[in-house]
Amino acid sequence: MKNIEIFYKPEGRLRLTMEDRSYTEVKLAWASPLSYPDKYLAFMDGKGREIFMVTHPEKELPKDVWEMAKIELHRRYLNGVIHKIVTLKTEFGSTYWRVVTDRGETDFLTQSLQENAQWLTPTYLMLVDVDGNRYEITDINALDERSQELLSVTV
Amino acid sequence: MLSADQNSTVREPEGVLAELTADLTEDGRYGERIVRVTRELVTVLDLSGAVLLTFPISDLESAKNDSLVSGGRLILRSKSHEDLIVAYYSLTMAQQFGELARGIEQLAKGDELSINLLVEKIRCEKCGKLLPEKNGVCPSCINRGKTMLRLGAFLKPYKSKAILLAIYATCSTLLVLVPPKLQGTILDSFNAGNRDPQFLFGMIGIWGGVLVGMATLQVLTGRLTTWLGAHLASDLRTKTYRSIEFLTLDYFDKKPVGAIASRVTQDTDRVWFFLVDGLPFLVINGFMLLAVAAVIFSINPLLAVLILAPIPMVALISMKAWKPISNLFFRASQKMARVHMHLNESLMGIRVVKAFAKEDSEFERFRLRSEELRNANVKADQTWHTAFGFMTLSVSLGTVIHWLVGGTMLFRGELKFGEFYMINAYLGMVYGPLQWFASVNNWFSRAMAGAERIFEIMDMKQEPAFAGGDTRKIEGSVSFNDVRFGYDKSNPVINGVSFDVKAGEMIGLVGQSGAGKSTTINLISRFYEPDQGEILIDGIDFRKLDLRTYRNQIGIVLQEPFLFAGTVAENIKYGNPDASLEEVMEAAKAANAHDFILSKSDGYDTIVGERGAKLSGGEKQRISIARAILHDPRILILDEATSSVDVETERKIQEAILNLVKGRTTFAIAHRLSTLRNADRLLVMDRGKVVEQGTHEELMESKGKFYTLVQTQSAVNEIIGIGAG
Structure with a gap:
């Protein structure tokens, strides 16, 4: 992947120039964000048509492009990645979470964990709150002991 | 022009028409930002009251809620085609911001602000806990x-x-x-x-x-x-x-x-x-x-x-x-x-x-x-x-x-x-x-x-109580008045639909998949209620009608008919259990089902098996049509009723449908446009809106969306073929 450049102009609108072509509005989308969270990144034009896809973006994209893409992905995928569970309480079928994430501390509420807590791998857990917001625990073993303990009793 | 002023603090709010709190900051962290709309300006402030950015409404071309994963962002586009991201928010607030975007556009056109910004309670006032359902009850309290x-x-x-x-x-x-x-x-x-x-x-x-x-x-x-x-x-x-x-x-x-x-x-x-x-x-x-x-x-x-x-x-x-x-x-x-x-x-x-x-x-x-x-x-x-x-x-x-x-x-x-x-x-x-x-x-x-x-x-949200409301026998006229609805509230599937249908009219709903046809009939059936606008039945808001009486007057024939375990006769009289065998047979004849039922060794006493497993697709469909005929609804809904059968069976079902629609307000969705040949009028839908309406001939002549649809689907041949036959 050479001669690629992506940048915001104006702020908020991502542009892409690739060899002799330029796209004034570009969207990034993971093709299979749950099964392959770091692979298959698609670049799409303003009409939602795929321009190209990279299988291993981190390896294949030039470093500056990947850095820029990460910023855009952080803006587009607003899932919170949970680092720590502060409190976790289940009452009358609702589970109340207070967590520390990569986006700061927050609380949320889940119901029917059977459907809304999905194990994507044996250690990767995705939680969906009552409004459809997603929270991820990418590796439960990386959580501190207390968080793991809270999690093991509830989920 | 756009401006981002980090330092100025806002004056005491004057003439604030709408205000929402976004639950994410501009760098995507959890935090709060206030989006305030006056007649002239959209202003974003942090919690201390410092103005982070302003946008003059006079410079606005469009406003939109840009759907993201687990949230969205409010984007304002200026007349010089510059985009400004005003706020990021989670899905909890997305519907509200979608509504706000609509309001900002209204103001830009010089209209009065006419949006439905509910003050939604997301936390219990007593214990401060998040509520399982907005404005709902706190289970722990x-x-x-x-x-x-x-x-x-x-x-x-x-x-x-x-x-x-x-x-x-x-x-x-x-x-x-x-x-x-x-x-x-x-x-x-x-x-x-x-x-x-x-x-x-x-x-x-x-x-x-x-x-x-x-x-x-x-x-x-x-x-x-x-x-x-x-x-x-x-x-x-x-x-x-x-x-x-x-x-x-x-x-x-x-x-x-x-x-x-x-x-x-x-x-x-x-x-x-x-x-x-x-x-x-x-x-x-x-x-x-x-x-x-x-x-x-x-x-x-x-x-x-x-x-x-x-x-x-x-x-x-x-x-x-x-x-x-x-x-x-x-x-x-x-x-x-x-x-x-x-x-x-x-x-x-x-x-x-x-x-x-x-x-x-x-x-x-x-x-x-x-x-x-x-x-x-x-x-x-x-x-x-x-x-x-x-x-x-x-x-x-x-x-x-x-x-x-x-x-x-x-x-x-x-x-x-x-x-x-x-x-x-x-x-x-x-x-x-x-x-x-x-x-x-x-x-x-x-x-x-x-x-x-x-x-x-x-404790979950229930359908509006079955009992209560107007129990009148309806004539069957249906009007949609600027109806908006989305299964996911921030993403409307029906976006400002208005139409009037007279009692007894047959309407064909046409459009590509995802255009909003099935949602429209789900709304008519009151499986869901509009987020905005109103649906009138005989001029009355359908929410005022008694739900049971209303649904009793609606008949539905689905693409995949559902039969209950039991006999053929029991299934036909599901909506009308007191019907006599004569009435059941009458309905089956009109549905072109009588003959095949008689050919079964137990006739009307034939057990259909769980979900009708012992019958063919066409047979099940005709039984479901007979069921609808016997139910005698005022409003009839046909959702792709003939899409999964062969041509001969389709002909039989078509005949049955002709018998069924007589004198009833009918809404039909069909992939094969030939099915809609007999419709009085076609409503062409695209991206949640009605973009054209008229008879088949009128729409073909105007060479608009319907014409393109017919062309691209190569359905012309089917229409000519069946029309000639």
Whole structure:
């Protein structure tokens, strides 16, 4: 992947120039964000048509492009990645979470964990709150002991 | 022009028309930003009131809620085509911001602000906890009466029986206290030198009477408890089923059938076992504990205090262990529901499983889930037994203390032998049930987890009450007035649809998939209600109509007709159970179904099998049409009724449909546009809007969207072919 450049102009609108072509509005989308969270990144034009896809973006994209893409992905995928569970309480079928994430501390509420807590791998857990917001625990073993303990009793 | 002013602080708000709080900051972190709209400006402020950016509405070309994953952002586009990202927010706020975007556009056009920005409560005002449903009730505040009390409310219809049970329980407890007292008296009398056999026989006579009384009470209590428990469980089961029936359709969109079914069967069963076996013993033995404690106190208060001292410790262990054990059992019940779900799914799809030779992989999935269940059960039970071990140890302490302290008192002559013996017997009665309380905990944990899951269903958003509202017989005119609706509120599927349909008109809904056709008929059926705008039936807002009466006047023929297990005749008269066989046959004839039904050996008594498995697709469809004809609805909905059958069958179904639509307002969706040849008018939908309407000829002539659709679908040939034939 050479001669690629992506940048915001104006702020908020991502542009892409690739060899002799330029796209004034570009969207990034993971093709299979749950099964392959770091692979298959698609670049799409303003009409939602795929321009190209990279299988291993981190390896294949030039470093500056990947850095820029990460910023855009952080803006587009607003899932919170949970680092720590502060409190976790289940009452009358609702589970109340207070967590520390990569986006700061927050609380949320889940119901029917059977459907809304999905194990994507044996250690990767995705939680969906009552409004459809997603929270991820990418590796439960990386959580501190207390968080793991809270999690093991509830989920 | 756009401007971003970091330093200026906002003046006292004047002329604020709308204000929303975004729950993410500009760098995507959790935090709050205030978006304020006046007639002239959109302003974003942080919580301290500092202005982060402003946008003059006079410079606005468009405003939109840009859907992102787990949230969205409000983007304003200036007349010079520059985009400004105003705010980021989670899905919790996305619908509100979508509405705000619409409002900002209204202001830019110079219109009055006409949006529906509800002030939504997302936290409980009392305890500050997040609410499961916006503007809904807080379960932990409302249901503070605890699950037990709520279960107790189900006792109300059986009050007299419950009181009788309490009397039995009191009597049997008092009787249980008598034998040790008699034994102690005999022993003390012997120690005092009494050798009179008459005294002994007299005492044993009383004892025998007490035993007969206890046995009688045991029988009566047992029979009454079983009766009461079974009735309560049955009430609970039917009420849960009733609640499920009235849940809004979006619940069924999200939940697998198996998981819902297990709440009606397994969870109510758990509650039942507890009510029949656990609760009565809990009550009887609880009462006995108090009575025994009182008797021991009356004999020797000091000894009583010492030997009853471990009770709080036992209670503490029990309480401490309860919550995690309850969670573990809850988890096990969820795993059980998963097993059920998989079983339901793979059995229903067994043909597909076999066709793709996927028996092994389905088996592997089942095995994994079964193992998950096994592990969850093992963990729950093992934790339980560990806690129980500690409990047994603490319970034995009482007896040891009695022999130590009471024994010393006996040796010193401070306690009579009869009293020592009596207390020893009573101790078994106190600590025996205590030990047992802990094992009731096992059932209690399971039952309460089940009850919580049941109440969760009962507390969910229900369809507007069936009873109440206008019960008039409708003519069938239907009007949509600027209707907006989205399954996901921030993403409207129907976006400002307006049309008027006269009673008796046949309307064809046309458009590409995702255009909003099925949603439109879901709205007409009132499976969902519009987020905005109104739907008028005979000029009345359909929310004012009694839901049951309204739905009774709607008939639906679906792409995949659903038949219930039962006979052909029962299925045809599903909507009209009192219909005679003549009427059923009349409807079947009109539906072109009579002949094929007669060719079956049992005719109208033919069992259709679960979900109509014994009939072909075309046969099922014609039975469902007959069902709709007999139901005699004013508004008829045909959703792709002929899409999955061959041409000959389609012809038969077409004829049946012609009979069916006569004199009824009909909305038909069909992939094959030929089906809509007979429609009075076609509504062409695109991206949630009606973009064209008119007769087939008119639309073909105007060469608009419909024309393109016909061309691209190569449906012209079909129309000509069938039209010629």
